[in-house]
Amino acid sequence: MSLAESLASVDARIAEAVRASGRAPSEITRIVVTKFHPEHVISDLAALGVHDIGENRQQELTRKHDALGGLDVRWHFIGQAQTKKARAIRAAADVVHSVDRERIADALHRADPSGDPLDVFLQINLTDDPARGGVDPAGAAALAEHVLRECPSLTLRGVMAVAPLDEPPARAFERLASIAADVRSVAPEATAISAGMTGDFAEAIAHGATHLRIGSAITGPRPTHD
Numbered sequence: 001m002s003l004a005e006s007l008a009s010v011d012a013r014i015a016e017a018v019r020a021s022g023r024a025p026s027e028i029t030r031i032v033v034t035k036f037h038p039e040h041v042i043s044d045l046a047a048l049g050v051h052d053i054g055e056n057r058q059q060e061l062t063r064k065h066d067a068l069g070g071l072d073v074r075w076h077f078i079g080q081a082q083t084k085k086a087r088a089i090r091a092a093a094d095v096v097h098s099v100d101r102e103r104i105a106d107a108l109h110r111a112d113p114s115g116d117p118l119d120v121f122l123q124i125n126l127t128d129d130p131a132r133g134g135v136d137p138a139g140a141a142a143l144a145e146h147v148l149r150e151c152p153s154l155t156l157r158g159v160m161a162v163a164p165l166d167e168p169p170a171r172a173f174e175r176l177a178s179i180a181a182d183v184r185s186v187a188p189e190a191t192a193i194s195a196g197m198t199g200d201f202a203e204a205i206a207h208g209a210t211h212l213r214i215g216s217a218i219t220g221p222r223p224t225h226d
């Protein structure tokens with residue numbers, strides 16, 4: 001299948017899931033995750049009308065962003081964020097989906113305190129393993145308050161999560177929806193939910209996802225990497 005065909009096929013499945021959930025297509029942003037793929041895949045996607053690109057490693061994001069600076073796309077950083085990379089992330093990303101502790105929020109803010117506002121999502125850990133990325137659900141509202149109070153150059157958009165492998169995704173996304181409501185109780189504008197990947201985007205849409213992060217279903221299998 002060509003890139004155009006797989007994009008069209010995924011978009012048709014998204015449209016069907018949106019219709020089945022009684023939601024409006026305008027509520028959904030489809031981010032194409034291009035990690036490990038060469039730069040030309042991103043320009044090919046842009047030529048097909050894709051506006052939102054996701055990358056999960058800072059160095060790769062920076063390299064592609066700098067090489068493709070003229071493209072009219074929004075760059076979403078979806079990977080684990082290290083404080084020492086905050087300046088580089090802020091320089092390349094339009095949106096960061098992986099704010100999971102106060103220190104990374106502070107570092108992103110301090111990287112450019114009076115610059116263009118940076119959209120951020122709070123990454124929520126839906127597993128029982130504290131070593132996985134994401135804030136514990138019980139700490140999500142406090143982290144939201146911290147971002148609102150202490151990080152004025154960040155715009156809190158909502159929550160983000162990856163469904164655990166050992167649980168039906170629908171159940172995980174149901175929990176995420178309730179955590180999203182906790183966050184909205186302190187940050188009413190933070191209405192977005194970044195959830196849903198190749199294997200589970202229909203379930204994510206059914207449970208309120210607004211930002212889908214889809215890679216392999218569109219780009220094909222990821223090339224092997226270092």
Ligand SMILES: *Cc1c(COP(=O)(O)O)cnc(C)c1O
Binds near residue numbers: 056162214215
């Ligand atoms: C790679 C990745 C995706 C996309 O995964 P696919 O299964 O290829 O759709 C989404 N979210 C995050 C955080 C990722 O790292």
